[in-house]
Amino acid sequence: xxxxxxxxxxxxxxxxxxxxxxxxxxxxxxxxxxxxxxxxxxxxxxxxxxxxxxxxxxxxxxxxxxxxxxxxxxxxxxxxxxxxxxxxxxxxxxxxxxxxxxxxxxxxxxxxxxxxxxxxxxxxxxxxxxxxxxxxxxxxxxxxxxxxxxxxx
Amino acid sequence: xxxxxxxxxxxxxxxxxxxxxxxxxxxxxxxxxxxxxxxxxxxxxxxxxxxxxxxxxxxxxxxxxxxxxxxxxxxxxxxxxxxxxxxxxxxxxxxxxxxxxxxxxxxxxxxxxxxxxxxxxxxxxxxxxxxxxxxxxxxxxxxxxxxxxxxxx
DNA sequence: ACGGAATGGTTGTAGCGTCAAGTTTTTGGT
DNA sequence: ACCAAAAACTTGACGCTACAACCATTCCGT
Numbered sequence: 001x002x003x004x005x006x007x008x009x010x011x012x013x014x015x016x017x018x019x020x021x022x023x024x025x026x027x028x029x030x031x032x033x034x035x036x037x038x039x040x041x042x043x044x045x046x047x048x049x050x051x052x053x054x055x056x057x058x059x060x061x062x063x064x065x066x067x068x069x070x071x072x073x074x075x076x077x078x079x080x081x082x083x084x085x086x087x088x089x090x091x092x093x094x095x096x097x098x099x100x101x102x103x104x105x106x107x108x109x110x111x112x113x114x115x116x117x118x119x120x121x122x123x124x125x126x127x128x129x130x131x132x133x134x135x136x137x138x139x140x141x142x143x144x145x146x147x148x149x150x151x152x153x
Numbered sequence: 154x155x156x157x158x159x160x161x162x163x164x165x166x167x168x169x170x171x172x173x174x175x176x177x178x179x180x181x182x183x184x185x186x187x188x189x190x191x192x193x194x195x196x197x198x199x200x201x202x203x204x205x206x207x208x209x210x211x212x213x214x215x216x217x218x219x220x221x222x223x224x225x226x227x228x229x230x231x232x233x234x235x236x237x238x239x240x241x242x243x244x245x246x247x248x249x250x251x252x253x254x255x256x257x258x259x260x261x262x263x264x265x266x267x268x269x270x271x272x273x274x275x276x277x278x279x280x281x282x283x284x285x286x287x288x289x290x291x292x293x294x295x296x297x298x299x300x301x302x303x304x305x306x
Numbered sequence: 307a308c309g310g311a312a313t314g315g316t317t318g319t320a321g322c323g324t325c326a327a328g329t330t331t332t333t334g335g336t
Numbered sequence: 337a338c339c340a341a342a343a344a345c346t347t348g349a350c351g352c353t354a355c356a357a358c359c360a361t362t363c364c365g366t
Contacts, residue, residue, distance in 0.1 A: 003277045004264060006284025007167075008187070012210035013291040014164050016324090029352085034161070050314065057165035062353060064316055069352095086314045086361045111157060118286040124156045126279045131159025133271040138166040169354090182322085203344065215323055217346055222322090239331045239344045 014115075021110045026103035031056070033107060035066060036075060036092060036100045045092035048081060052090055057139075075099055167268075174263045179256035184209065186260060188219060189228060189245060189253045198245035201234055205243055210292075228252055 018030040026033065038055045039045050047055070053063045067090050070076040075096035081087035092100075116124065171183040179186070191208045192198050200208070206216045220243050223229040228249035234240035245253070269277065 003272075003281040003284065004269065006281060006288060007268070009210050010284060010287055010291065011164050011167050013288070014160075017291055019324095031352090048314085057162050059354075060315060061317085061355080065352075068316090081314095084314080084362075088315065114290045115160070115287060116157065118290045119156075119283060123279070123283050123286065126276070127283055128156040128159060130272060130276050130280055130283075131156060131163060133276065134163055134268060135159060135166070137267045137271045138163065138170055172354090184322090201344085212324075213345060214325080214347090218323075221346090234344095237332075237344080241345065 017114055018107075018110070022103060022107055025106045026099065028099065028103060031058070032066060032070060033100070033103055035063070035070065036096055037104075039076065039090060039092040040097060040100045045097065046089050049088045049090060070096070170267055171260075171263070175256060175260055178259045179252065181252065181256060184211070185219060185223060186253070186256055188216070188223065189249055190257075192229070192243060192245040193250060193253045198250065199242050202241045202243060223249070 015030065022028050022030050022033050028036070034056055035052065038052060039047055049060060049063060049067070052067075053060050056063065067076055067078065071078055075093060077091050077093055078088050079091070081089050119127065168183065175181050175183050175186050181189070187209055188205065191205060192200055202213060202216060202220070205220075206213050209216065211219075220229055220231065224231055228246060230244050230246055231241050232244070234242045272280065
């Protein structure tokens with residue numbers, strides 16, 4: 001019960017902390033930043049929509065809306081996938097890359113300052129294992145396994 | 154980094170799991186349920202809006218909207234606080250009590266099944282301490298301390 | 307090789323949360 | 337005693353997310 005109440009509080013408070021720093025300093029929501037960051041780390045800065053949805057723990061519908069808005073802002077571009085005519089690729093533009101590079105340091109500092117620095121090295125290790133155990137239940141199909149366990153996928 | 158990615162994934166996935174079960178089985182969002190639950194545990198099933206906002210880790214603005222909707226549905230009623238004319242009290246109605254009682258068992262089962270049962274007793278203990286450490290940073294003013302550390306405040 | 311099911315994606319809508327602004331009452335400094 | 341600042345909400349507008357419906361393409365069993 002004690003653990004559960006704390007977990008709820010974290011889930012309720014963390015998004016606000018991340019969003020407001022990024023919104024203020026970079027004009028991006030945390031989810032938008034995360035989408036751009038996942039693209040920036042991919043081959044050719046390009047991913048199929050479904051793959052991107054998995055890496056961002058999101059729905060295709062949600063992602064579709066967000067990518068459209070990012071495209072309107074010139075940070076991302078979409079083009080049909082040559083290999084599968086059903087699929088769409090999303091690629092980071094030069095402006096999108098610049099936006100991630102500009103936003104990253106402040107975001108990392110925020111995460112360290114507000115989250116990780118409060119934990120001992122041992123607790124970080126414990127949290128990693130707890131995270132694995134929880135995600136095994138929350139994401140039973142292992143859809144976004146690629147993110148938190150990059151060796152599979 | 155591994156711990157951080159897992160924490161993000163949890164924060165992204167957990168609300169959906171909680172909301173969809175409660176929405177489906179009880180017609181309530183998790184936040185609405187939590188508001189009703191906090192009232193149900195309070196003296197006279199009544200709390201001032203500010204106190205309720207702290208216990209639910211939320212903003213007064215957010216809470217005000219939610220309580221208005223709950224009031225429209227007859228689950229809660231609002232009345233001015235006699236001691237402080239600025240303040241508003243929210244009280245659970247009989248229908249609201251019934252709604253919490255009806256929703257609780259399914260919700261508890263869901264939480265156990267999807268979250269806590271995946272952890273060992275030792276991990277639950279670790280999570281409690283990690284939660285304390287994180288909340289000390291996320292909620293530096295200890296606004297909603299009352300929730301996760303009921304002995305103070 | 308054909309037809310139904312599954313996959314991949316988009317869009318409209320409705321509901322919820324955030325932000326900024328406003329009102330009223332209380333507190334505190336002088 | 338007075339006035340400014342703070343506290344306690346409420347409200348309206350706007351943006352984002354979930355849900356459901358939809359279309360196109362590919363897969364697969366027979």
